[in-house]
Amino acid sequence: MQQFKTESKKLLDLMINSIYTNREIFLRELISNASDAVDKLYFRSLTDSSIDISRDNLAINLAYDKVARTITVSDNGIGMTKEELELNLGTIAHSDSFEFKAENAEKDTADVDIIGQFGVGFYSAFMVGKRVRVVSRSYTSDQAWAWESDGVEGFTIEAADRAECGTDVIIFLKDNTDDERYDLYCDEFGLADLVKRYSNYVRYPIKLECTVSRMKPRPEDAGSDYTPEFENISEVRTINSMIPIWKRKKSEVSDEEYAEFYKSDFHDWEDPARTISLHAEGSLTYDALLFIPAHAPEGIYTRDFKKGLALYSSNVLIMDRCEELLPDYFNFVRGVVDSQDLTLNISRETLQHNGQLKAIARRIEKKIKTELASMRDKDREAYEKLFASFGMGMKYGVYADYGVQKDLLVDLLLFYSAKHQKMITLDEYVAEMPEGQEAIYYAYGESREHLAKMPIVNAVLAKGYDVLLCNEGVDEFCMMSLGGYGGETEGAVNKPIKNVASEDLGLETEEEKAAAEAMTSENEELLGIMAEALGEKVEKVVVSAIVTDAPAVLTTEGLMTLQMAYMLRRTPGGMEDAPECRVALELNAKHPVFGTLKAAHAAGDDAKVKLFAEILYDQALLVEGLSLEDPIAFAQKITTLLK
Ligand code: ADP
Ligand code: MG
Numbered sequence: 001m002q003q004f005k006t007e008s009k010k011l012l013d014l015m016i017n018s019i020y021t022n023r024e025i026f027l028r029e030l031i032s033n034a035s036d037a038v039d040k041l042y043f044r045s046l047t048d049s050s051i052d053i054s055r056d057n058l059a060i061n062l063a064y065d066k067v068a069r070t071i072t073v074s075d076n077g078i079g080m081t082k083e084e085l086e087l088n089l090g091t092i093a094h095s096d097s098f099e100f101k102a103e104n105a106e107k108d109t110a111d112v113d114i115i116g117q118f119g120v121g122f123y124s125a126f127m128v129g130k131r132v133r134v135v136s137r138s139y140t141s142d143q144a145w146a147w148e149s150d151g152v153e154g155f156t157i158e159a160a161d162r163a164e165c166g167t168d169v170i171i172f173l174k175d176n177t178d179d180e181r182y183d184l185y186c187d188e189f190g191l192a193d194l195v196k197r198y199s200n201y202v203r204y205p206i207k208l209e210c211t212v213s214r215m216k217p218r219p220e221d222a223g224s225d226y227t228p229e230f231e232n233i234s235e236v237r238t239i240n241s242m243i244p245i246w247k248r249k250k251s252e253v254s255d256e257e258y259a260e261f262y263k264s265d266f267h268d269w270e271d272p273a274r275t276i277s278l279h280a281e282g283s284l285t286y287d288a289l290l291f292i293p294a295h296a297p298e299g300i301y302t303r304d305f306k307k308g309l310a311l312y313s314s315n316v317l318i319m320d321r322c323e324e325l326l327p328d329y330f331n332f333v334r335g336v337v338d339s340q341d342l343t344l345n346i347s348r349e350t351l352q353h354n355g356q357l358k359a360i361a362r363r364i365e366k367k368i369k370t371e372l373a374s375m376r377d378k379d380r381e382a383y384e385k386l387f388a389s390f391g392m393g394m395k396y397g398v399y400a401d402y403g404v405q406k407d408l409l410v411d412l413l414l415f416y417s418a419k420h421q422k423m424i425t426l427d428e429y430v431a432e433m434p435e436g437q438e439a440i441y442y443a444y445g446e447s448r449e450h451l452a453k454m455p456i457v458n459a460v461l462a463k464g465y466d467v468l469l470c471n472e473g474v475d476e477f478c479m480m481s482l483g484g485y486g487g488e489t490e491g492a493v494n495k496p497i498k499n500v501a502s503e504d505l506g507l508e509t510e511e512e513k514a515a516a517e518a519m520t521s522e523n524e525e526l527l528g529i530m531a532e533a534l535g536e537k538v539e540k541v542v543v544s545a546i547v548t549d550a551p552a553v554l555t556t557e558g559l560m561t562l563q564m565a566y567m568l569r570r571t572p573g574g575m576e577d578a579p580e581c582r583v584a585l586e587l588n589a590k591h592p593v594f595g596t597l598k599a600a601h602a603a604g605d606d607a608k609v610k611l612f613a614e615i616l617y618d619q620a621l622l623v624e625g626l627s628l629e630d631p632i633a634f635a636q637k638i639t640t641l642l643k
Contacts, residue, residue, distance in 0.1 A: 002090065003154035011092045016126045016151060026128050027185065028198035029121035030073040030169050032316055034060040035202045036097045036116050037077025037167060041139055043104070044078065051139060062195070062208045062239075064186045069173040071128075071186055076166035079138040082157055085147040088119075089134060090155055095119030113203060113340070115314045122169075126151030128182050129171035139165040192239050201244040201315040210237045244315055246289035246336050250277040262291045265310075266334045270294045273386055276335075276371050284359055286339035290368065293332060296389040300332060307331035309364075312338035324357045329397025329409060330368050332390045337364070365408075372412050376425070384423050387414045395474045399481035406482060413478070415442065415468035418452055418461060424468075430487035430495065434464050438506050439498045440485060442468035444476045444563045445625040454623060455548035456500045456555075463507055467500060476564050501562060501624070503555040503584060508545035516545035519589050526601040527587075530613035534585065537617060544586035551593035552616040554624060557582040566626050585617055611637055 004012060038058045045051040061074040080088060088096050097116030125132045130150065137144035144162035149155035162168070174182045184190055188210055195206050216229040245253060245261045259271040272291035279287050290309070299305045307328065308321030315338065325337055342356055375383040387394075394413060398406045414423040429440055441460050443451045451457055451469040460467050470476070479497050486492035498505060508516070520527065520543045531541040544553065556562055558579060565581040587594055593612070600608040618634045621627075628634050 001154045001156050002086070004090065004092075008092045009152070012123060012126075012151060015092065015120055015123045019120065020124055020127065023127045024185070024194055025198065026124040026171075027071075027073070027191070027194045028316060029124045031060055031195070031199045031202055031206060032115040033097075033122060033169075034073055034075035034077060034167070035204055036100075036114050037075050037079070038204050039077070039114060040097075040100060041076075041078040041165070044139070058204050060202070060204055060206045062191050062206060064188075064191060066183070066186055069183055069186060071171045071173065071191070072168055074166065074168040076164060079141075079165040079167055080134075080136040080145070081138040081141055082143075082145045084138065085134065085136060085145055085157055089122060089147055089149075092120060092123065113314050115316055123151065125169065125171050128173055128185075130174045131172040133170040133172070134167060135160050135162055135170070136167040137162040137165045141165075195239050198317045200240045200317075201242065201312065202240055203242055203315060205238040205242065206240045207236050208239050209234050210239070211235075212237075244287075244312070244336075244338060246277065246287045246338055249279075253277075258289075258291075261289075262334070265336075266291065266293075268293060268297075268334075272334075273382055274371055274375060276367055278363070278367055280360075280363065284339065284341050284356055286337060286341065286360055288335060288337045288360070288364060290333055290335035290364065292368070292371065292386065293334060294385070297332060297334070300390075301392065305331070309334070310336045311342075312336060313342050314338075314340050318342075322357070324354060325361045325364060327361075327365055327397065327405070328400065329394045329405065330365065331393055333368055369408060369412070376412065376414075384414065387412075387423070392472055392474055395472065395478040399474070399477045403481040410482060410485065411488070415470060415475075416448055417466050418443075418457060418469050419466040426482075426485045427487050429466060429468065430485060430492070432466070433495070437463075437465050437495075439496045440468070441465055441498055441500050441505070442470050442475075442479055443500045444470045444479075444561065447471055447625070450625045454500075455550035456546070456553050459546050459548040460500055460505070460507060465507075473567060476561065476567070480559060499556075499561050499563075501554070501556055503557045505546065512545045516543045516589070519543040523598070526597060526609065529601070529606055529609050530585070530597075533610035533613040534617055538583045538585050541585045541587065541613070543589045546586075547590060548588060550588060550620070550623065551591040552585055552587050552620050554617070554620040555584050555586055557584065562621075562624060562626060585613075585620065587616070611640060615641065 003009075038060065041051065041053065042055055042058060045053050058076060061072075063072040063074070064070065065072075084096070088094060095116055095118055097114050098119065101114045101117070132149055132151065134147040135144060136147070144160045145157055146160035147155055147157050173186060174180075176182055185194060188208065191208055192210070195208075199206060211232050212235050213230050213232050216231050218226065218228070245257065255275070258275045262268060262272045262275070263270075271294060273294040274292040276290040276292070277288070278290070288309070297305070306321050306323070307326050308319075308323040309325040310317060311319040311322040311325070322337070326333055337360060339356070339360070372383070372386075375386065391414060394409050397409050398413070411425060411427060414425060415429075416422070417424045417429070426440065433440075443454060443457050445451045445454070448469045448471055451467075451471065457467050457469070470479070476499070479499070482497055484494035484496045486494040523543065527541045527543075531538060534541070538554075539557075554562060560579045560581040562581060562583060565578070568578050587597075593616070597609060597612055600612070615634070615637050618628055618637075
């Protein structure tokens with residue numbers, strides 16, 4: 001027996017026990033080697049006419065034996081001589097494939113796609129095997145050799161038989177333990193599953209004997225009551241799909257093919273809303289195929305949801321969901337990125353440098369944005385549907401990370417217009433603002449129907465200004481983060497975005513303002529009693545400059561609106577750093593209730609003034625769609641009034 005070198009022994013132990021996080025990749029590694037071996041033979045045949053092969057016959061065969069507990073991966077590729085077996089499999093981290101690539105880098109290798117590079121993948125077989133036997137015959141020789149090892153001490157090499165050139169890797173599976181079933185993949189479905197997942201796009205056929213059920217031929221004398229009979233037969237089948245659809249030009253793939261691929265690989269029952277195919281060449285070569293689903297993937301708004309794109313390198317799956325490839329706000333996008341240029345780490349499970357990934361991610365983000373924008377403009381109905389599912393994430397994106405991405409996202413947002421009763425963009429809002437409108441208005445509350453009835457909303461609408469009705473928790477933060485919007489026209493001035501519940505709406509004329517101030521000082525005493533009755537709840541009680549049909553409305557000054565304060569109060573720790581909510585009760589001097597108040601005050605009935613103040617405050621809260629702290633007290637006050 002030839003011993004592995006001492007340092008090799010240590011390395012081997014490390015390899016087998018620590019490099020890979022996932023045992024099942026052993027098959028991916030062996031299939032990748034087989035594919036490389038076949039690729040190399042094909043490449044040689046291009047320049048060496050003595051090699052008589054047809055590309056169509058090149059293949060990888062899988063077999064299993066449940067009794068002997070073996071899994072075999074065979075190829076009819078380049079094979080190895082005795083010396084090569086010793087060198088390639090006896091030396092860890094020696095990659096002949098890497099050398100092959102380097103040697104042939106200058107030549108036209110467009111048609112070969114070598115996967116190997118580190119010289120360690122083979123040893124992953126020892127994660128599941130207690131012994132591995134490799135029977136190989138080089139294309140340059142008539143003699144085959146068998147290499148065998150337990151993956152611990154060393155290996156033996158002896159003469160063997162093999163009819164043609166190529167290699168068989170036979171894994172003798174470890175014994176099952178309480179925790180591990182090493183024979184899990186020692187059957188048709190286990191193997192097929194691994195191939196589908198990791199090696200589906202390996203460019204040579206991967207064949208496996210499969211059990212198929214077929215209808216028995218109908219007997220000649222079968223009567224009219226004959227029911228067809230079925231039998232199971234064995235048939236060698238190609239179980240990988242080989243051609244990675246993302247490498248094909250968009251013009252060569254039908255929509256149906258894309259849809260089928262999307263549905264089967266990303267487990268969706270509905271066709272994607274959009275398919276994006278990207279092919280980049282140059283400093284970083286990659287292909288990407290992205291899908292925008294027609295509906296939200298399950299659990300998209302939960303913490304457990306994992307975003308990301310499948311990452312392939314040279315047709316072999318590296319990562320199922322590579323998170324770095326997608327920003328959070330486009331987390332609904334599914335798809336595949338494939339690049340040969342990635343510097344993988346040794347386990348081929350992660351990448352060494354994120355720079356390449358970042359560059360790809362940036363391109364992808366731009367592309368998604370462009371696609372969404374085109375949908376918004378050309379197929380509004382579909383876009384609205386999509387936005388209903390994914391808009392919330394984009395709104396979060398606007399305010400996440402201190403708003404760094406808001407410019408990218410702002411024109412993708414849709415809001416519900418009270419005026420048009422449909423979803424519009426901020427651009428559309430700004431474009432139809434009448435002369436004199438200085439701000440973009442929105443209202444925030446639990447339901448649109450409710451908001452549409454709010455007095456202040458109607459007061460703004462009466463001015464001829466539109467109001468965006470927002471009913472998602474994130475809206476308020478999104479609007480705050482945006483702060484203002486100018487529209488697409490060049491040189492446009494940013495218009496501030498204002499909640500209709502804020503104090504300085506800028507709706508009133510100077511005269512109206514002056515008149516309201518005059519009324520406020522005129523009724524200072526009355527308003528003072530009311531403010532006192534409300535105590536901490538309000539900062540002041542004033543006469544409103546805006547005419548609504550309600551007797552009173554609540555407004556707030558500064559960033560913190562009542563709605564937001566309510567929302568934060570419900571979030572644990574939410575109020576801790578939150579700015580103070582400065583509330584004003586604004587009275588409608590034209591409303592009969594104001595007359596009643598004045599009369600009560602004139603008659604010295606302070607108790608009535610106080611009761612009214614409290615009822616008006618509570619009522620205004622209810623109108624805003626907010627809940628009362630003490631509904632029983634409110635009911636009692638109304639009862640007092642009714643008596
Ligand atoms: P890598 O594939 O990264 O080079 P591996 O440990 O997987 O590293 O394989 C080491 C070397 O063994 C390969 O470079 C290749 O030369 C050789 N080898 C492995 N499997 C085969 C095979 N099926 N046919 C021919 N050569 C092989
Ligand atoms: Mg390899």
